[in-house]
Amino acid sequence: MAVALTLSELARLVDGDIVRGELSAVYDNIASLDEAVREDISFLGNEKYYNQFLKSKAGVVMVPKGFADGSEEMALIAVENPSYAFGLAVKHFTKALSYCFQAGIHPKAVVDPSVKVDPAKVRIHAGAVVMAGAQIGEGSEIGPNVVIGEQVVIGRDCHLHANVSIRERCVLGDRVILQPGAVIGSDGFGYETVNGRHEKIEQIGIVVLEDDVEIGANTTIDRARFGRTVIGEGTKVDNLVQIAHNVHIGKHNFLVSQSGVAGSSKTGDYVIVAAQAGIAGHLTVGDHAMLAGRCGVAVSLDGGKKYGGTPAQPLMVHQRQQAALRKLPELLKRVKVLEKDQ
Structure with missing residues (x-):
């Protein structure tokens, strides 16, 4: 102690x-x-x-x-x-009980000879796989069974916990934390139906996680169809969140568990997306907006406001509507009584 x-x-x-x-x-x-x-x-x-x-x-x-x-x-x-x-x-x-960083590459890790890494300044645990052309910055720690794809760039002082997967060419800034099971750079969900068959559209872009981003356990962030999917500096993403291809999340956002952002949508800075809220594709949510739990965003929203409900509307309006709905059973009873009296 x-x-x-x-x-x-x-x-x-x-x-x-x-x-x-x-x-x-x-x-x-x-x-x-x-x-x-x-x-x-x-x-x-x-x-x-x-x-x-x-x-x-x-x-x-x-x-x-x-x-x-x-x-x-x-x-x-x-x-x-x-x-x-x-x-x-x-x-x-x-602090005295905290894990002490000990540099070195475990003999049961698989690190391609072309990887740019200083074994005296990083730690790579057993079972990790680091593919050709990847780069790992000083002070970073790669947990057990992590898979780092070809030409991935990882900045300084990052911590990738067990079973993280990062696909080819994705980029992590400094001090990025990936909790167990996070998947960075999986294919975006892109298909075209041709002659009755769903034909896959190649996803050739990347994911960029800027400095001080944290991604929760079993969260998935899809690579862009082309270009970049971006998670802005300081943003914190909870467990079990889905972020689709070509999304751009602004700086210092909070995305809470089971929320989702569909393809090509953008959020400004300091946006809060509460649990199970969803943003449809190709939309914009402005700076400092707050989406309440289970909010469904179907049109672009201005910043600096609180929203609730599906489709999303000003939170106060949504709350008044919910309060009125709770009175509906009693009102229906009163209507039936009035109808009998006529």
């Missing part, structure tokens, strides 16, 4: 203000509000956990600015974002 923190050290670590507590008090672990004890650090990031906070035995809790509730025996540190601050504390306490 990492070195314990005093209250004053913790405040400096998270750039917070001490609301109350003894500066020299020592804390050596992190825990949730309902499980924390006197030596633990916790946080209050959502008001629905307020009752847990009041009952918590945590030694110190990171809270929003201007907050001073709770037991006088509990130290408080006020921060801009308690969840993020708690994350910094978690990093501190897990």
